[in-house]
Amino acid sequence: MREIPATAGFKEGDVFFLCGELFGRGYANGIVDEARAKGMTIIGATVGRRDNDGTLRPLNAEELAAAEENLGGKIINIPLEAGFDMEPGSDGIAPVDRFKGVKPDDWASVKLDQAEVEFSKKRGTERFCKNLSAVVAELEKMLPAKGRLLVVHTMAGGIPRARVFMPILNKLFKGQGDRFLSSEAFWNSDMGRLCDASFNEVTADTFRYLIDATAGLRDKLEVTYAAYGYHGTGVLIDGVVTWQSYTPYLQGWAKIRLEDIAIEAWEKGIKATVYNCPEILTNSSALFLGVENSLYPLMDALRAEGEQKILKECEGLLKEGATVDTLLGIANTYLTSELVTSTRDFDSWPQHNKPQQQEYMLNVSAELISLNADPKEIVCAVLSKGVFQGVGKLMFDSSWEPKAPVFWLNHDVIAKTLAKM
Structure with a gap:
C-alpha cells in the first residue's frame, strides 16, 4: 500500500465483528478503536476456556464481563478455539498427550502416527466449524436490515500446548552457540510437521x-x-x-496460505483482504526476540513525515548519551550486514535460521534494548503502539472499499498515517 486510503464511511448502525478474542494490547486494538470511534456496533467472539480436565467451555459470567469490557461490545459466548492439539485421536489420545515423558532434547527422535494426527485435525475442524456456524447464527440475529458488516479475523499461532514445545522453541528462536537449534531440522521433524499442520489450521484455514x-x-x-x-x-x-x-518465521508458510485464501475469495467476488503488518514487540512476540530490530527504522520514516511527537517520546526513554540516531545507526548496520542480507530473499521466504545470523540478531537486539534508561519502559513499546494505531487506521479505512486481496503495510505508509492522526 503506497497511498493512504480515503476515510472509511462506516457509521453508527454498521457492524464490526471481531473473529478472535482481544487479549491485552495487540494489533486488533487499533482497528477496534477505529470502529468504536465511528459508533459501529461492536460484536466479538471468544476462544472459550479449558477446564482443568481439558474440557472446552464458554466464558463464565466473570470472564464474559471482563472480555466484553475489554472489547467494548457484546461477545457471542460460544467457544471458537481453533486447532486440534487437544482433540483425541481415534485411539482416544490427543496430540498434546502424545508427548508425555518426552524431553526437549528428544525432539528429533519423536515419531507421530500421521493418521492419528489427521484424525485429531479433522475432529478439531469439525468442532470449530460447528461452533462457528452457531456463532454466525447468533451474529445474524444482531445485524440490521441494511448497512455494512466488517468482519476481522485475528486468529493466529497454533503452537501445540504440550509443555515440551516451549523449551524447544525457546532454543530454536533464542539459542546461541551450543544452544543453537536449526529451525530447518526441527521443521522437518515430526514435531515440526505437527506445528506446520497446527499453524495452517489456526492461522490460515480458520479464515476460509x-x-x-x-x-x-x-x-x-x-x-x-x-x-x-x-x-x-x-x-x-x-x-x-x-x-x-x-x-x-516458522508461521510464514501459514501466512502465505492465508494470503492464498484471500486471493481465492477475491477471485469469487468476495472482498477479503490480508494486511501484512510490520514487526512489533509485544507479549506474544517476545518469543521471537530480535524481531523488533527492524522496528527501529520506523523512527526514520516518522522523521521523514515530520512526525515529532512519537520521536520525542522515544528520545525521552533513552539512557543519557543515547539518541534516536544512535538507535537508527545500529539498526541500519544490522539490516545491511551480510549475515542478514544473505537470507533476504522474497521469493524463497520464509528462510530458516543460521547460527551466526541468529547470534548476531540476538546480540543486536540486546544492544538496542540496553540503550533504554528503564528496561520496562522501552522505545519498542512506543513504536509498537504507533504501529497498532497506524495499521488499525489503514486496515479500517481500506476495508470500506478494498482494492486488493493482499496489502503490505510498510513503514512509509504507516508513518504517513501516524503523521495525520
Missing part, C-alpha cells in the same frame, strides 16, 4: 471457514473481510524502503 460460514450474510448486507498477515516489511535501509523479514 469464516468466509464460508458467513456466505448467507453476504446475501443480506455488504460484507468485507480483513485479516492480519505477516510477510516481511518494507523499512528504510540506507534511506530506501527495502523489504526485509525476521528469520526464522
Whole structure:
C-alpha cells in the first residue's frame, strides 16, 4: 500500500465483528478503536476456556464481563478455539498427550502416527466449524436490515500446548552457540510437521471457514473481510524502503496460505483482504526476540513525515548519551550486514535460521534494548503502539472499499498515517 486510503464511511448502525478474542494490547486494538470511534456496533467472539480436565467451555459470567469490557461490545459466548492439539485421536489420545515423558532434547527422535494426527485435525475442524456456524447464527440475529458488516479475523499461532514445545522453541528462536537449534531440522521433524499442520489450521484455514460460514450474510448486507498477515516489511535501509523479514518465521508458510485464501475469495467476488503488518514487540512476540530490530527504522520514516511527537517520546526513554540516531545507526548496520542480507530473499521466504545470523540478531537486539534508561519502559513499546494505531487506521479505512486481496503495510505508509492522526 503506497497511498493512504480515503476515510472509511462506516457509521453508527454498521457492524464490526471481531473473529478472535482481544487479549491485552495487540494489533486488533487499533482497528477496534477505529470502529468504536465511528459508533459501529461492536460484536466479538471468544476462544472459550479449558477446564482443568481439558474440557472446552464458554466464558463464565466473570470472564464474559471482563472480555466484553475489554472489547467494548457484546461477545457471542460460544467457544471458537481453533486447532486440534487437544482433540483425541481415534485411539482416544490427543496430540498434546502424545508427548508425555518426552524431553526437549528428544525432539528429533519423536515419531507421530500421521493418521492419528489427521484424525485429531479433522475432529478439531469439525468442532470449530460447528461452533462457528452457531456463532454466525447468533451474529445474524444482531445485524440490521441494511448497512455494512466488517468482519476481522485475528486468529493466529497454533503452537501445540504440550509443555515440551516451549523449551524447544525457546532454543530454536533464542539459542546461541551450543544452544543453537536449526529451525530447518526441527521443521522437518515430526514435531515440526505437527506445528506446520497446527499453524495452517489456526492461522490460515480458520479464515476460509469464516468466509464460508458467513456466505448467507453476504446475501443480506455488504460484507468485507480483513485479516492480519505477516510477510516481511518494507523499512528504510540506507534511506530506501527495502523489504526485509525476521528469520526464522516458522508461521510464514501459514501466512502465505492465508494470503492464498484471500486471493481465492477475491477471485469469487468476495472482498477479503490480508494486511501484512510490520514487526512489533509485544507479549506474544517476545518469543521471537530480535524481531523488533527492524522496528527501529520506523523512527526514520516518522522523521521523514515530520512526525515529532512519537520521536520525542522515544528520545525521552533513552539512557543519557543515547539518541534516536544512535538507535537508527545500529539498526541500519544490522539490516545491511551480510549475515542478514544473505537470507533476504522474497521469493524463497520464509528462510530458516543460521547460527551466526541468529547470534548476531540476538546480540543486536540486546544492544538496542540496553540503550533504554528503564528496561520496562522501552522505545519498542512506543513504536509498537504507533504501529497498532497506524495499521488499525489503514486496515479500517481500506476495508470500506478494498482494492486488493493482499496489502503490505510498510513503514512509509504507516508513518504517513501516524503523521495525520
